[in-house]
Amino acid sequence: MLNKAVVNEVVNEGQVWVVTDLDGTLLDHHYCWDAAKPTLAWLKQVGIVVIPCTSKTAEEVERFRIDANLDGPFIVENGGAIHGGIGAEAWEQGLGRPxxxxxxxxxxxxxxxxxxxxxxxxxxxxxxxxxxxxxxxxxxxxxxxxxxxxxxxxxxxxxxxxxxxxxxxxxxxxxxxxxxxxxxAGTSKGAALAALKQRLNQADVHVLALGDSPNDLPLLEAGDHSVVVPGEHGPHPRLQSWVNEGRFVLAPAAHAAGWAHSVLAHIKARVTPELAATAPEPPRDWP
Missing domain, CATH: 3.30.980.20 (Putative mannosyl-3-phosphoglycerate phosphatase; domain 2)
Known part of the structure; x- marks a missing residue:
């Protein structure tokens, strides 16, 4: 059982958001994300917010939030809107034309x-x-x-x-x-992330951003630490140069396995040794 005082201390010292694309990044092309489930559970346990930032609709993300036990805000339709809250407290803010x-x-x-x-x-x-x-x-x-x-x-x-x-x-x-x-014009995942920071008064939050395709580029550019998650045949060609230049990090495996490895490596380095020791082992099911 984690010491709640330790968790609260870490969260209050510097809030961290894991802002992630879904399809092709956390989810593979069969919509499987099993390899990341222990990591997602640990992030929730230690108070790290996971924010889906996706081309999916709000209804699709709501389903995923239930499956993944997420309760934080989220970004839908490639930055078309931001959402937050639960139940009667749920809210939506459109950021572009309907x-x-x-x-x-x-x-x-x-x-x-x-x-x-x-x-x-x-x-x-x-x-x-x-x-x-x-x-x-x-x-x-x-x-x-x-x-x-x-x-x-x-x-x-x-x-x-x-x-x-x-x-x-x-x-x-x-x-x-x-x-x-x-x-x-002007709508993007990166612009939506900026709007979400403003809405929640979190201008200084540290953002770990993860994506896999060109529509994720504005998100990756907006992140403090950004990870390109490759597909089965490597990273998207339009993101390769950013990796080569060292602006983004390349995950060591495709989809959920690479996602979990990259998230664990980054977050464990930002929390106390006590919390880092509670993290799950990174998945070992990649080639």
């Missing part, structure tokens, strides 16, 4: 580039399952957007054109692992 406006803009963007851009919500359940691996109600939760419009990636030769035309419309397009996402 979905209906963005959906209209997607039609305009399609016209501008001369190529149909198919929104996630227009796909059949079978198509979404094939694309994402989600099934049943999980498909509906992913399609019910409030602050963004995910759409199928345009052909590679058109991607730069789509991004440039979006800028002309006051929008931004960010690339995730499976889809592109249309948002109001």
């Amino acid at each position: 979905h209906a406006e963005l959906r209209h803009k997607l039609h305009a963007l399609s016209h501008q580039v001369g190529h149909p851009l198919a929104a996630l919500e227009d796909l059949s359940s079978d198509q979404v399952t094939e694309l994402t691996g989600l099934r049943g109600e999980a498909v509906l939760l992913a399609q019910r957007r409030r602050w963004s419009v995910p759409f199928l990636n345009p052909p590679a030769p058109l991607r730069e054109t789509v991004e440039q035309e979006a800028i002309q419309l006051g929008l931004t397009v960010v690339q995730g692992n499976r889809m592109s996402h249309l948002l109001q």
Whole structure:
């Protein structure tokens, strides 16, 4: 049993947030995160807040929070909104244009580039399952957007054109692992993290940031210590240069195993030896 006075002392001396992407970072492409469960449990025990920062919807994150026993704030739809509180105390703060406006803009963007851009919500359940691996109600939760419009990636030769035309419309397009996402210009995971710090009056909080794809770059840039979690075949090519330059650290394994190893290494170095001694062993199930 941990000494609560020791835990409180550590938390009060310097609050730490673990701000993490979910899909492709903590979760693998089968949505498994078993290797990180002991680490998540330990973080909760010692008072370290874990904040999902994801392209997922609030409804999807609420499900994950229950499964992972998280009760802190979270960031959804690539920075489209921040959330906090539980039950009657729950709150939402939108940070960009609402979905209906963005959906209209997607039609305009399609016209501008001369190529149909198919929104996630227009796909059949079978198509979404094939694309994402989600099934049943999980498909509906992913399609019910409030602050963004995910759409199928345009052909590679058109991607730069789509991004440039979006800028002309006051929008931004960010690339995730499976889809592109249309948002109001200036909306990002990094901007949402800044808004969350301001909302919670935590300007000086130390942020350990973890991500795996280009849409995580603003989050990783905003972190005090930032970790790129690789996929099964290595880190995303667009993040490799940041690792090579030493600006970000590369996790030693893909997904939950690499996530847990990196989080444990960083957090154990920031807490007292007494607390560090209570940490679980890092997972050993990577190649």
